[in-house]
Amino acid sequence: MSTSGQQQFRYTQTPSKVLHLRNLPWDCSDEELVELCKPFGKIVNTKCNVGANRNQAFVEFADLNQAINMVSYYASSSEPAQVRGKTVYIQYSNRNEIVNNKSPGDVPGNVLLVTIEGVEAGDVSIDVIHLVFSAFGFVQKIATFEKAAGFQALIQFSDVGTASAAREALDGRSIPKYLLPEHVNHCHLRISYSAHTDLNIKFQSHRSRDYTNPYLPVNPTAMEGVLQPVVGPDGKKKEPESNVLFASLENMQYAVTVDVLNTVFSAFGTVQKIAIFEKNGQTQALVQYPDVTIAAAAKDALEGHCIYDGGYCIQ
Known part of the structure; x- marks a missing residue:
């Protein structure tokens, strides 16, 4: 028996018509699996790209003897099983059939x-x-x-x-x-x-x-996912609270930069992100805090107040 054969197989498992293949290319296709295994019998099912690294697969033969033939062949061959030049390790699976191959929700995606x-x-x-x-x-x-x-x-x-x-x-x-x-x-x-x-x-x-588009507008009516406004004890509409503040800057006579806004809003807590953008000729900004409490305190303190002479931060 070859050294490569000793490395490729484990003999402690009961023979099964389903074989477990390891060390495959991470993007190995069903067609490549069938091409490797079809000389030994009829393939009735495959399951590719399994495991944490997506480099394992299962192949189910129509008959147990066909699976045994493949294991026996590579156990005694001087040439290991290979896919795209990678040595493939083969063993019997502890399952007797492949269930729900490529079922909805099981096809990897982003x-x-x-x-x-x-x-x-x-x-x-x-x-x-x-x-x-x-x-x-x-x-x-x-x-x-x-x-x-x-x-x-x-x-x-x-x-x-x-x-x-x-x-x-x-x-x-x-x-x-x-x-x-x-x-x-x-x-x-x-x-x-x-x-x-x-x-x-x-x-x-x-x-x-x-999170890829800081210029995407904030939809106030969708902030809580409901169409009905939140009404306070005084009967007035309340804005849903969020850890992200939407600021409109009016009467600007001096430039307002990210650094300027960071200085102003950091007085109330850690500012995680700031995005400045222009809309309809007006400068607006999104300011993100780690939690709602800090954002609410900043809003209460800064709404309607000056950043510096001639510039206002209106929430």
């Missing part, structure tokens, strides 16, 4: 569909969702909504690998309790892949964010 179980729509903010998923890479866009399945979110990453890493790590896990309201006892994430590749976010709001 957009995740996340169902958040055990919560109402208002219990988990879009900022908490962003914080949890940003641990795995840059989150480009988020859209949240309510369906029969419950409170859900679409989360877009720049590439499939980052999305897959997030899914592998978070599927079935819970959002940390310290990020949730006290009345929420558990919060499980159920994550699958979405067929979407690029979410169409029209407004920054409490229900949707586009």
Whole structure:
């Protein structure tokens, strides 16, 4: 028996008509798997790009003896099984068939569909969702909504690998309790892949964010995802609170830069992001704080006040 054969196989498993292949190219296709295995019998199913590195696969033969023939051949061959020059390690799978191959939600993509179980729509903010998923890479866009399945979110990453890493790590896990309201006892994430590749976010709001476009307008009516205004005890309409402030700068006689705004707004807490843009001839800005409390304090203190002589910050 060759040395390469000893490295390629483990003999502790019971023979199965499903073979488990490892060390494949991460983008190995079903066609390449069939090409490798078809000399030994009829292939009835394949499952590519599995595992954390997407470099593993399963191949199901029509008959057990066909799978045994392939394992036996490469165990005694001086030439290892290869795909694109990479040595492929083959062993029997502990499953007897491949189930739900390429089922909806199982085809890797850069957009995740996340169902958040055990919560109402208002219990988990879009900022908490962003914080949890940003641990795995840059989150480009988020859209949240309510369906029969419950409170859900679409989360877009720049590439499939980052999305897959997030899914592998978070599927079935819970959002940390310290990020949730006290009345929420558990919060499980159920994550699958979405067929979407690029979410169409029209407004920054409490229900949707586009982190790639700081100039996207804020939609005040969509800040809480409801059409009815919030009414205070005095009968007046209340603006929904957010950790992102929308500032309009009026009567400008001096330039207002990001540094200037950072100096003004940092007096109330850490400023995470600032975006300045022009709309209809008026200078506007988005200022992001880490939480709603700081943003509310800054709004109360600065609304209607001067930045310096001739410039106003009106929230």
